Amino acid sequence: MIDCTMDGDIATLWLARGAARNALPTSGWRTLVERVADLAASDARAVILASREPGIFSAGADIAEFGELQRDPARRTAFREQLSAAIEGIAALPMPVIAAVDGGCFGAGVALMLACDIAIAGDGARFAVPPARLGILYPPADVARLVAAVGRGHAARLLYSGDAIDADAALAIGLVQQRSSDPLTAVQALAERIAANAAQAVRGLKQAVDGVASGEARFDAAFGGAELQEGLAAFRERRAPVFR
Numbered sequence: 001m002i003d004c005t006m007d008g009d010i011a012t013l014w015l016a017r018g019a020a021r022n023a024l025p026t027s028g029w030r031t032l033v034e035r036v037a038d039l040a041a042s043d044a045r046a047v048i049l050a051s052r053e054p055g056i057f058s059a060g061a062d063i064a065e066f067g068e069l070q071r072d073p074a075r076r077t078a079f080r081e082q083l084s085a086a087i088e089g090i091a092a093l094p095m096p097v098i099a100a101v102d103g104g105c106f107g108a109g110v111a112l113m114l115a116c117d118i119a120i121a122g123d124g125a126r127f128a129v130p131p132a133r134l135g136i137l138y139p140p141a142d143v144a145r146l147v148a149a150v151g152r153g154h155a156a157r158l159l160y161s162g163d164a165i166d167a168d169a170a171l172a173i174g175l176v177q178q179r180s181s182d183p184l185t186a187v188q189a190l191a192e193r194i195a196a197n198a199a200q201a202v203r204g205l206k207q208a209v210d211g212v213a214s215g216e217a218r219f220d221a222a223f224g225g226a227e228l229q230e231g232l233a234a235f236r237e238r239r240a241p242v243f244r
Contacts, residue, residue, distance in 0.1 A: 001015075001016060001017045001024070001027075001028045001031055002014070002015065002016065002024075002028065002031045002032050002035050003016050003052070004035045004038070004039070006044070008195070009043070009044060009045040009046070009195040009199075010044065010045065010046050010047070010048065010188070010191045010192065010195055011039055011042065011044040011046075011047045011048070012047070012048040012049075012050060013032075013035060013036075013039075013047060013048070013049045013050070014050060014051070014052045015049075015050070015051045015052065015053070015057070015058055016051075016052040016053065017053075018052070018053040018056075020059065020062055020064070021053070021056045021058075021059040021104065022051055022053055022056050022057065022058040022059060022109070023058065023059035023060055023061060023062040023063065023064075024058070024060075024061060024062055024108070025061075025062040025064070025065050026065060026075075026078060026079045026082050026083075028062070029061075029079075029082040029083050029085070029086040030082045030086075032086040032089070032090075033082065033085045033086045033089055036086065036089035036090055036093065037089065039093060039095075040089070040092070040093055040094065043199075044095055045095055045194065045195035045199050045202070046095055046096050046097075046098065046191040046192075046194045046195045047093060047095055047096070047097045047098070047191075048097075048098055048099075048100060048184075048187050048188065048191055049090070049097060049098070049099045049100070049112070049113075049116055050099070050100040050184055050187065051100075051102070051103070053103075054103070055102075055103040055104070055124065056103040056104050057099075057101045057102065057103055057104060057105040057109055057113070057125070058104075058105060058106070058108070058109030058112060059104060059106050059107065059109060060106050060107025060108035060109040060110070060111075060112075061079075061083065061107060061108045063134075065079065066134075066136075080139065083108060083139065084139060084141065086112075087108070087111050087112055087115045087139075087141070087142065088115070088141065090112065090115035090116060091115040091116075091145075094203045094206065095199075095202065095203060095206070096117045096118070096191075096194050096202060096206060097115070097116040097117050097118075098116060098117065098118045098119070098120065098187045098190055098191055098194075099112075099113045099116040099118070099119040099120070099187070100120055100122075100183040100184040100186070100187040101113055101119055101120065101121045101122065101125045101176065101183060102121070102122030102123070102124050102125050102183050102184070103122075103124050103125065103126070104125075104126050104128075105125060105126065105127050105128075106126075106127070106128045106129075106130065106164075107128070107129060107130060107131065108142075110127055110128075110129050110142075110146070110175075111138070111139070111142035111145065111146075113176075114142070114145045114146060114149055114175075115145065117206065117209075118177050118178070118190070119175075119176040119177055119178075120176065120177065120178040120179070120180050120183045120186050120187050120190070121167040121170055121171065121176040121178070121179055121180070121183060122167065122179075122180060122181065122182070122183040123167065123179075123181055124167075125166070125167040125170065125176075125183075126164045126165070126166055126167075127158075127164065127165050127166075127170050127175060128158070128162060128163065128164035128165070129146070129158045129159050129162065130162035131159070131162075132159065132160060132161075132162050133162040138159060143155070143159070146158070146159070149174055149175055150173045150174050150175050151173070151174075154173045154174075154175075167179055196240075196243070197243065198227035198230075198231065198241070198243045199227075199243060200222075200225065200227055201222060201227055204218045204219075204222065227243055230242065230243060231243075
């Protein structure tokens with residue numbers, strides 16, 4: 001359901017539930033929480049989120065569970081908590097996370113993508129946030145992240161209508177950051193460039209992008225670190241830096 005592989009300094013989280021178009025039940029979100037916790041404690045310099053299944057990124061939450069959630073209020077809470085823990089866990093990873101999106105990306109799949117730092121969409125990517133068509137809501141944190149990405153008006157249009165948009169429209173409104181005919185290859189190439197940079201500097205820059213407090217202290221401290229020493233040596237010697 002959720003696989004994790006390592007290739008050097010780059011980890012890849014694979015969505016792999018083809019029979020359900022990568023829609024995740026509560027147990028799947030729980031597994032994702034566990035995989036993300038392992039990554040948070042790892043030395044990975046970049047993380048890729050991608051699908052093993054052709055033609056789909058993720059159909060979001062598994063609608064097959066919704067009948068049970070309708071009947072059992074306690075199950076609703078467990079579902080919400082695991083869903084939130086997985087998505088917020090992705091957002092909180094200390095290293096950059098890049099999503100490769102091709103095929104459908106719907107509902108909670110969009111929230112999962114938005115928890116990543118960067119998303120690259122393929123030719124076949126389509127995006128929709130359809131809770132209004134089912135008669136349910138979207139978690140507040142995910143609504144806030146959608147609004148931050150595309151603005152209130154575009155977020156409202158997507159949420160209220162449930163309409164799908166293609167990759168070009170998603171790029172135009174800022175839902176994704178790049179288009180590629182081969183998004184997985186593009187994401188892997190970007191992850192390699194990120195992984196070649198100074199790991200602690202990249203992590204510090206991610207904290208700055210996320211508005212984490214004490215950025216001034218981290219800025220000052222970086223001048224006393226080994227990464228700057230290597231960066232300056234490489235500059236003087238006219239070579240590529242090697243950060244380890």
